[in-house]
Amino acid sequence: MSAGDVVGIVANGALPYEFDAITREAVPVGDYVVVRTADGSEVLGMVEGTTINSEIMEVARNFSDASEAGELALRNPRDKSYSSHVRVLGLLDGLRSGEVRMPSLPPVPGSTMRRATPEELSAAFGGPDRRWFPIGSLLRSPSVRVHVDVNRVASRHLAILASTGAGKSNMLALIAKAIAGLRGTMVIFDYHGEYAGLDLGGRGRPVMPVVNPRHLDPDELADLLEIREGAGKQRHVLEEALSGARDARDFWGSLREGVEGQEDDREYREPARRVADIIESALRRFGSVLDPDSPPPLRLLAEGYVNVVNLSELSPRQADVVISRYMEEVLADRKRSRSGEPGVLRKPVVLALEEAHVFIPGGREDRTKTRETAARIAREGRKFGVSLVIVSQRPQRLDQDVLSQMGSLAVGRLLNQRDRSFVQDSSEFLTEEMTGYLPDLNPGEAILVGQWVKLPAMVKVDRVEEKLVGMDVDAVGEWSSWGGPSEDTDEFIRR
Structure with missing residues (x-):
């Protein structure tokens, strides 16, 4: 018909x-x-x-x-x-x-x-001006292109939620390409190193996750050095040593001296030796992340570019410190800019966070530094031109207050009933009927709702061809590329 x-x-x-x-x-x-x-x-x-x-x-x-x-x-x-x-x-x-x-x-x-x-x-779904960009086609009417409003992404926050392999990072890649085309500023916290090969038309900038240890509080430095949270004496040793090393010309030398100087105290002798070993090990493994001569994070970001911060070599606790530092400085800088003071970032900024359930968890016991900063951006970022894009395959583990303030949603296939219920309870945009259909979506399909679309839409999302990392590996195809005659699998197994 x-x-x-x-x-x-x-x-x-x-x-x-x-x-x-x-x-x-x-x-x-x-x-x-x-x-x-x-x-x-x-x-x-x-x-x-x-x-x-x-x-x-x-x-x-x-x-x-x-x-x-x-x-x-x-x-x-x-x-x-x-x-x-x-x-x-x-x-x-x-x-x-x-x-x-x-x-x-x-x-x-x-x-x-x-x-x-x-x-x-x-x-109804077209884009009347350049703030709208095409993200896919209607699932039931493939000839109809669906456009979304970049202004809403950059002001009212967005959540991209779907099971593993359903197309979350592809969606974020499309958004990044659109922002790059508009010479917008975006920061992607890339926990799995998925966006390094993204073609952004010369508007992409790789960023090493460098943090100046002089500017960290003792707990942040302890987390980056991977000192256990329950190791109270080790953390005390580090705190004492850090207070005397902050302004030293040789930061690491001064920090070592401050740690070794506490070995004279019998109570802290073993903790101090352990901290000294931890510092040496950390500097060997990821010393490039901790640079006492590095500029503030803002100086590493380029305005008018999509900045990709590669966190793939960091543990969750280390990445939490880096992400929260960048987010805090971006928000503070945008506040200064909006009040007329000199700022580094003069234009709106979009912050995109992969694995958001790890860094913005909902449990009372699972407090992270990023969670506190992200909650503040979700509440007040709109006023200062800072928006949040959170990406997660486990919505039920997200902080519900943060999720409820996302003005737009892109929801792909969700098989877990608790995930679906959590998303529906956290958003005014998803109806019960829409939520019930989420398990039936195929990879690359999504329901778009909220302020970034004129109308709710079930969409077949465009595929970013050059984004290969994060896709399922074709193991058989790669093994076959060795060349030479291949054997019939059934015959080989029956031997």
Whole structure:
């Protein structure tokens, strides 16, 4: 059945914002339909649920009955009944001009429901100016391109949530390319080293995660050196040594002397020796991260570029210190800029955090430095031109207060019921019907809701071809590239 054809009749109980329809056939979830309200206005709606019933199957109580009833039902086309639940998205005239206005009256029961045409959908999902960029195509109408608003990403925060392998990093790569094309400023905290090969048209900048230890508090330095959180005496030794080393010309030499000087105290002799060993080991393994002569993190970022901070060599605790430091300095600098004081970052900044559930956890016991900073950015970043993009495959582990302040969502396949419930409870944009469909999405498909889209959309997201890291490995293909004759697998196993 083509677009524009009548597919159903509005049932009783219609409301201005939702209605049920008895349909001619099963209408796929995610399809867009048009009906007229009681005052004659056309409204666009999205099918959120579809049901198929058989009257004959109602009487089946065991397998034999069901088998016989099933054969009868298949031979009798009038036995089947189809119905759909439709969410009203807005008046069609308003959507054509880019304005979302809800109707004041519901559709009249008995009125016809038709499929929306590609022209109507293109007008609703198109991008009228350069702040909109295409992110994919409608899942049920592939000819219709879906545009999202970069301004909303840069001001109202975004969460990208999906199971492993469902396309989260591909989505973030698309956003990064769009921001790079607009000469915007973005910082990606790349925990797995996935974005190094991204083609950003010369607007990408790799950033080593360098931190000046002089500017760290004792706990931050202890975390970077990987001193256990419960090692109180070792941390005390480091704190005492750090106080005398901050302004020393030879920072590490002074820190070592401060540690060794505490070996005279019997209580701290062994902890001091252990701290000395930890410092030497840390400098051998990741000394490049701790540079007492490095400039502040802001000086390592380039305005008008997508800055990719590669954290792949750091432990979660080390990465937490680095991320929180960068975030704190970006927010403080943007506050200065907005108040008229000299600042390094004069334009809005988008901060993107992979593995957000690790660094912004929701448990009371799992407090991280990044969590506190991210919560502050989620609350007040909009006023100062700092936005947050959080990416996670385990939404239920996220801080709910932070997630609830994300103005937009891109949600891919989520198989875990607790993850789905957590996302729905944390967001005003996802309906129960949309949430229920999340397990059925395929990799690369997502539901887009919130302020960055004009209307909720089920989308087949464009693929970033050059983004190879993070994709599943084709082990068989790579092994086969060695060349030479290959053997039949079944025959080889039977030997």
